[in-house]
Amino acid sequence: MEPAPNTMPRKRSKGGYLLRLLLDIRREWDLYLLLVPGILFLLLFKYTPMYGIIIAFKDFNIFAGFADSPWVGGKHFAKLFTSPDFAIVLRNTIIISLLKIVILFPLPIIIALMLNELRKMVFKRTVQTIIYLPHFLSWVIVAGLFIDLLSTDGGLVNKLLTSLGLQQISFFLDNSVFRSVLITSAGWKETGWSTIVYLAAFSMIDPSLYEAAKMDGASKLRQLWHVTLPGIAPIIVLMFILRLGNILEAGTEQILVMYNPVVYKVSDVIGTYVYRMGLGNQDYSFTTAVGMFEAVISFTLVIVGNSLSRKYLQRGIW
Amino acid sequence: MSNLEQASPSNAAAGASAGIRMSVGEKLFAVFNYTFFILMGIITILPFLNLIAKSFSSEEAVIAGRVGLLPIGFQWGTYQYVLQDNMFLNALKISVLLTVIGTALSLLLTTITAYPLSKPRLRGRKPLLLLFIFTMLFSGGLIPTYLLMQNLGLVNTLPVLFLPAMVNVFNMLIIKNYFEGLPDALEESAKLDGAGNFRILLMIILPLSTPVMATIGLFFAVAFWNDYFASMIYITNPALKPLQLYLKELFVSSTGDFLKDNIDAALNTTPQSIQASSILLATVPILLVYPFLQKYFVKGVLVGSVKG
Numbered sequence: 001m002e003p004a005p006n007t008m009p010r011k012r013s014k015g016g017y018l019l020r021l022l023l024d025i026r027r028e029w030d031l032y033l034l035l036v037p038g039i040l041f042l043l044l045f046k047y048t049p050m051y052g053i054i055i056a057f058k059d060f061n062i063f064a065g066f067a068d069s070p071w072v073g074g075k076h077f078a079k080l081f082t083s084p085d086f087a088i089v090l091r092n093t094i095i096i097s098l099l100k101i102v103i104l105f106p107l108p109i110i111i112a113l114m115l116n117e118l119r120k121m122v123f124k125r126t127v128q129t130i131i132y133l134p135h136f137l138s139w140v141i142v143a144g145l146f147i148d149l150l151s152t153d154g155g156l157v158n159k160l161l162t163s164l165g166l167q168q169i170s171f172f173l174d175n176s177v178f179r180s181v182l183i184t185s186a187g188w189k190e191t192g193w194s195t196i197v198y199l200a201a202f203s204m205i206d207p208s209l210y211e212a213a214k215m216d217g218a219s220k221l222r223q224l225w226h227v228t229l230p231g232i233a234p235i236i237v238l239m240f241i242l243r244l245g246n247i248l249e250a251g252t253e254q255i256l257v258m259y260n261p262v263v264y265k266v267s268d269v270i271g272t273y274v275y276r277m278g279l280g281n282q283d284y285s286f287t288t289a290v291g292m293f294e295a296v297i298s299f300t301l302v303i304v305g306n307s308l309s310r311k312y313l314q315r316g317i318w
Numbered sequence: 319m320s321n322l323e324q325a326s327p328s329n330a331a332a333g334a335s336a337g338i339r340m341s342v343g344e345k346l347f348a349v350f351n352y353t354f355f356i357l358m359g360i361i362t363i364l365p366f367l368n369l370i371a372k373s374f375s376s377e378e379a380v381i382a383g384r385v386g387l388l389p390i391g392f393q394w395g396t397y398q399y400v401l402q403d404n405m406f407l408n409a410l411k412i413s414v415l416l417t418v419i420g421t422a423l424s425l426l427l428t429t430i431t432a433y434p435l436s437k438p439r440l441r442g443r444k445p446l447l448l449l450f451i452f453t454m455l456f457s458g459g460l461i462p463t464y465l466l467m468q469n470l471g472l473v474n475t476l477p478v479l480f481l482p483a484m485v486n487v488f489n490m491l492i493i494k495n496y497f498e499g500l501p502d503a504l505e506e507s508a509k510l511d512g513a514g515n516f517r518i519l520l521m522i523i524l525p526l527s528t529p530v531m532a533t534i535g536l537f538f539a540v541a542f543w544n545d546y547f548a549s550m551i552y553i554t555n556p557a558l559k560p561l562q563l564y565l566k567e568l569f570v571s572s573t574g575d576f577l578k579d580n581i582d583a584a585l586n587t588t589p590q591s592i593q594a595s596s597i598l599l600a601t602v603p604i605l606l607v608y609p610f611l612q613k614y615f616v617k618g619v620l621v622g623s624v625k626g
Contacts, residue, residue, distance in 0.1 A: 024441045030515040031434045035446070038431030041485040042450060049458025049466050066465075111358070114351055127355045129612065130362050136604045136611060138544035140562045144569055144597040145365040148372070148590075154383025156368045192362065220344075245455075253547050257566060271460075278461045279551055291459025299456045 131192030245302030
């Protein structure tokens with residue numbers, strides 16, 4: 001890129017930048033043209049709803065539309081923070097999300113480490129093929145599978161229980177068990193896939209590091225600790241930050257297709273609540289406030305998480 | 319997948335000293351390991367087995383709850399029924415349409431957006447990237463998006479199911495990364511020959527990008543095929559319901575209300591075995607595409623998440 005002919009003292013003025021921008025556009029207009037559809041789509045489908053978030057501060061009325069609905073300031077947010085219903089929803093969201101993180105985050109890493117130790121390649125490849133199949137199924141299909149598996153009407157699990165002399169469990173109607181169903185089915189669906197991701201990360205580690213460690217007499221365990229884990233630390237940190245930032249998303253798509261009124265008390269999360277109250281009951285303004293609450297917190301968490309990680313671990317998402 | 323086998327302590331050990339004897343501890347671990355994965359494989363397949371058995375079993379056996387891992391009273395009437403059911407076939411058609419159109423358009427849009435953004439010389443690149451990436455961190459939420467679609471008159475149309483999804487920043491970044499990895503020399507020599515940017519993109523960059531196109535294409539295709547949420551909130555017209563939504567309504571209505579009116583009583587099939595057949599039939603397309611998915615997805619994940 002040739003510098004523009006410059007006979008004036010160098011100015012970092014906006015006017016200068018704009019001029020150079022326009023000159024560039026004139027020169028490579030086809031490049032900029034390619035960007036136009038993408039930007040338009042982005043502005044329309046992503047940024048317009050962000051503007052629409054202002055209805056969280058209004059009493060939205062379909063007929064008045066966005067602009068003319070009456071302004072009510074923080075009324076909906078006050079309701080949000082004092083509503084007992086929302087307290088339950090928030091509690092469920094955090095509990096389910098934390099359970100998923102604690103149980104389902106380390107699991108694929110451990111499994112990938114074990115998988116890495118398999119020497120029979122045919123076996124290893126077969127296992128891989130099988131375990132990440134569920135990732136490609138929709139939640140509708142997964143729910144269908146689990147509803148059948150756990151049914152009280154001839155489902156395999158209950159059959160096993162009764163044959164062992166135990167009582168049947170109504171998995172989808174039992175408040176003390178339902179969360180486990182959510183976590184188990186989520187694990188069944190996603191663990192295989194996450195394992196493959198970590199496995200791929202292992203392959204990025206320089207093999208000579210292992211050989212050097214072996215030369216120094218390192219046992220398998222030490223190799224793990226000093227070569228493997230540090231090698232995949234960046235990707236673990238990345239995944240973890242993203243997962244934490246997303247803590248308020250506890251699996252809306254999954255829960256929507258698996259829950260029912262009987263288990264709302266333990267499984268209604270922010271996403272499902274917004275869907276049911278918002279689109280179902282048409283309580284638009286309030287649920288937009290809820291949605292905004294979630295978006296702001298997630299955004300903050302990711303930013304903070306990334307800054308902390310950059311400060312203490314010298315690595316972040318960007 | 320061969321490079322996944324290289325870096326591991328055991329392989330390094332095997333390489334450094336061939337013919338090494340395994341200690342007792344290592345042998346035990348190996349036994350445990352193989353057993354563990356056999357179990358894991360079984361656990362993965364298990365939920366399918368019962369469903370498959372039920373779909374091939376007679377109605378009375380299913381109702382009586384007698385069906386375990388093997389069919390009882392073998393029949394395949396339920397499959398015939400489902401494959402001739404107009405509602406099922408229509409839903410299938412919609413899903414195929416949505417997936418094909420959605421994937422093609424999405425791939426087109428993300429590619430032409432990724433290309434300029436992969437050029438460091440692009441003025442305004444950083445702010446633009448920020449503009450795109452910001453949408454990955456913050457969004458307006460469900461209700462404002464829904465209201466927007468309403469205002470645009472897109473509710474209950476097919477485009478609403480792919481238009482918003484077309485601008486997928488994550489996928490775009492993956493493609494951008496890939497483009498950045500291509501040697502500059504190619505483009506430079508083309509420019510010397512007087513080629514414009516469109517030409518370069520079309521004639522040089524794209525032919526070299528088949529791996530990433532295949533990967534991202536598959537990402538999009540699987541997402542469109544599996545989506546039920548977007549169709550659930552925007553589609554009430556039965557003629558426009560894609561497969562996943564159709565399936566969902568199949569067993570949500572079976573656990574609560576009663577048989578749908580179009581079930582042929584003469585076939586004597588229960589909601590359960592029809593459910594089972596429907597679910598399994600919906601799984602078939604994924605299984606068919608699976609070998610391709612395997613090949614390209616792992617590569618894609620590598621490029622995407624590790625490079626960030």
